């Protein structure tokens with residue numbers, strides 16, 4: 435068999451894992467990884483601890499350049515793929531082109547931005563972003579953080595732990611309204627307040643007031659004005675998908691089948707901002723987490739290596755996401771968007787279970803996280819429950 439050419443765009447957890455898996459399975463293959471970042475894979479999850487000041491930068495490193503060399507993986511740092519020509523099977527940068535037989539697009543997303551430019555207005559995704567925010571958090575007296583999602587909470591805690599007076603603006607009635615209502619979110623709000631974060635729900639920034647290129651205050655939709663010397667925003671991401679002309683959803687996320695192959699044969703996609711057909715949930719799904727990207731990278735690699743349809747493996751992972759800033763753990767599992775039943779067991783213990791009819795499809799746990807592996811199993815195995823309320827009894831999970 436002649437040497438197969440694999441090109442991977444993106445050196446996040448999805449891309450780097452795929453490269454590793456391909457090399458493990460095929461000693462001869464040529465593997466090229468392109469990344470527009472200046473350093474090889476680091477652990478994005480750990481950036482939150484780095485920003486808080488509890489973890490030195492060196493502990494965020496996952497691979498150094500030698501790791502790629504040792505595996506004969508051709509890593510190109512600071513190299514942005516500008517275009518994919520799927521007819522010619524070429525990835526083009528501004529100065530080079532790379533031929534492929536199999537391509538993996540693992541480019542994730544970029545922070546959505548407000549149409550305002552200011553030196554102290556920050557968005558968070560990369561190590562560079564984390565370094566800038568950390569530096570500013572250390573010297574800020576008053577900070578505003580915007581965005582009631584999984585990343586916004588990290589930013590709010592990072593500023594508060596650096597002793598900035600922190601105002602956390604959440605547009606909705608509570609934090610992470612995707613999967614929580616007030617009863618559960620109130621625990622998180624209380625924990626944030628205990629860390630010194632001022633949580634402001636149903637509050638939007640309506641204007642950034644600037645002086646000499648810096649935001650000096652934020653006007654809220656109530657008319658109130660918050661003075662600040664730093665602002666950090668996490669209001670979602672836009673997919674980095676413009677470089678490749680394959681089928682996408684209404685939000686420009688690349689669409690794949692259950693094998694993570696796009697509408698173009700030989701072109702696969704993995705990681706954040708990819709919409710795939712899930713055999714577990716029996717519908718189209720988008721998820722973003724460290725482990726999810728890793729599993730996607732691995733599955734995409736296996737399927738790129740497969741020499742027949744029978745050798746391909748469907749991507750059937752059940753996603754989890756945890757927040758560990760507090761003395762209670764927050765954990766979400768699976769699909770947290772459907773019909774829900776919930777119970778508060780004590781001041782700090784809460785659970786919300788999501789169902790599709792009589793099938794358990796997701797869970798949010800705060801404080802009381804017992805049975806998480808069993809929940810994943812029940813979701814994967816598509817278990818059905820006549821008495822759904824019984825799943826809220828602690829005795830069910832003992």
Ligand SMILES: Cc1cc2nc3c(=O)[nH]c(=O)nc-3n(C[C@H](O)[C@H](O)[C@H](O)COP(=O)(O)OP(=O)(O)OC[C@H]3O[C@@H](n4cnc5c(N)ncnc54)[C@H](O)[C@@H]3O)c2cc1C
Pocket residue numbers: 443444445446447448449468469470471478479480481482513514515516540541542543558559560585588674677704705706722723724725727754755756757
């Ligand atoms: C502060 C923070 C805290 C987090 N906390 C958690 C957590 O607690 N738990 C959890 O599970 N997840 C967490 N996440 C999310 C998790 O890190 C991501 O879901 C995961 O890293 C995504 O990996 P990925 O490979 O899919 O995408 P990415 O890591 O975004 O990788 C994509 C890469 O492609 C590059 N790229 C994009 N376009 C191009 C191009 N045209 N050419 C070349 N390169 C390109 C990008 O620069 C990037 O390096 C957190 C993220 C952040 C930022």
